[in-house]
Amino acid sequence: MAANDAKVALELQPGSAEARLQLGTARYLLEEYDKALSEFKAGLAIYPEHKRLREGLREVEEVLAGSPFGSAAKAGTKRAASGEGREVTWDDDLECTLCMEMLFEPVTSPCGHTFCQDCFARAMDHHNRCPMCRVVLHVGRKLPVTVALRSILLRNFPEQYEARRSEMEKSQRIEDDGPVPLFVMSLVLPGERIALNIFEPRYRLMIRRCMDGNRIFAMGEAVPAGVRPEACQVEIIECQSLPDGRYGIEVVVKRRLRISRTWDQDGYRVAQPEYFGDVPVEPGTPA
Ligand SMILES: [Zn+2]
Ligand SMILES: [Zn+2]
Structure with a gap:
């Protein structure tokens, strides 16, 4: 049986990508997809670039994801007139x-x-x-x-x-249309790049969530009544998480916005923005 042959190969050369590939393929053909998956993954852990292992893994994942046509469906999407x-x-x-x-x-x-x-x-x-x-x-x-x-x-x-x-x-x-976290500090202008040291726990939480999402938040100016409604959308372009839990981040100010309302979320402010229709500054463009 193919699976046994591959097992022999694996025992002979336990680190060999070929052995993992054979064993994975055999499991795949036997429709033991979970086992095939772990074989391909084990191979890729040692040979991350191995093309046929990657293809094998992709095929198993497609089957496990319930794609009715497996790799055939994928190939179909590549065709174009x-x-x-x-x-x-x-x-x-x-x-x-x-x-x-x-x-x-x-x-x-x-x-x-x-x-x-x-x-x-x-x-x-x-x-x-x-x-x-x-x-x-x-x-x-x-x-x-x-x-x-x-x-x-x-x-x-x-x-x-x-x-x-x-x-x-x-x-x-x-x-872009949804609410954004609001960092209240000082007035900023589109095109500016600003380095920030984030140490307050509530803002650390905010930055962590931003980094898991689209890296966008708003920066506004503190005024006696709270926060000035004219604020700016910024994008995090660099983020360093420091061993003591602080973040050193760099943001680029993308465009102006008007805050229509704000509310509290886990200790920091969130704002519903209305944009002025500025063309957003792209982080790649020189300041
Ligand atoms: Zn590379
Ligand atoms: Zn891509």
């Missing part, structure tokens, strides 16, 4: 390993791996390691877009690229 009416597919090389979609606003890490800009930024919030090869990276979370690659994507898959763009913008808009 080109200008001449024939079908074209994008290669795995043009797929983001984090979201498993075609790359959108691709960025390249110093180790040479490519991801969507937003996917990479979110991965950097958790570890400063490349999600692909695990090498430690000393870069900001928002890398500049690899322009040549974006042009290739736009030229070859214009419809898919635009579809991804409107998808991203839609989710961005939903996030």
Whole structure:
């Protein structure tokens, strides 16, 4: 039986990626998906870049997620009509390993791996390691877009690229209209970059929640009556959590807003914003 053969291989060379792959594949074919999953994961723990182990893991995960067509459904999404009416597919090389979609606003890490800009930024919030090869990276979370690659994507898959763009913008808009945490300090202006030392427990909680979400909050000025209604939306561009629980953060002020109401949430203020229609400052643009 295939599973037994692979087990022999594993005993011979316990650290071998090939053995994990064979055993995982055998489990998969036997429809023992949970066992297949742990084999692929064990292999990837030692060989994070192993392509066939990654593919194997993806297939098992798809089955476990209840996708009725498994990998066939995935392949189907890659097909797209080109200008001449024939079908074209994008290669795995043009797929983001984090979201498993075609790359959108691709960025390249110093180790040479490519991801969507937003996917990479979110991965950097958790570890400063490349999600692909695990090498430690000393870069900001928002890398500049690899322009040549974006042009290739736009030229070859214009419809898919635009579809991804409107998808991203839609989710961005939903996030943008909701209430935001409010940090009361002093008057700030769009385009400014500000370094903040966050030590009060309630604001540490606020920053932790921001970092798990879209990294957006509002900064307003303290006035005798409370807080001035004219405030600004800011985005955290750097966040260092210090051993004593404090945060050293850097924010860029994105745009003005008017606070329509505020309320208390776990000790800090939350504001319902109304935006003035300014074009938001993008963190990548020089101040
Ligand atoms: Zn992605
Ligand atoms: Zn890498």
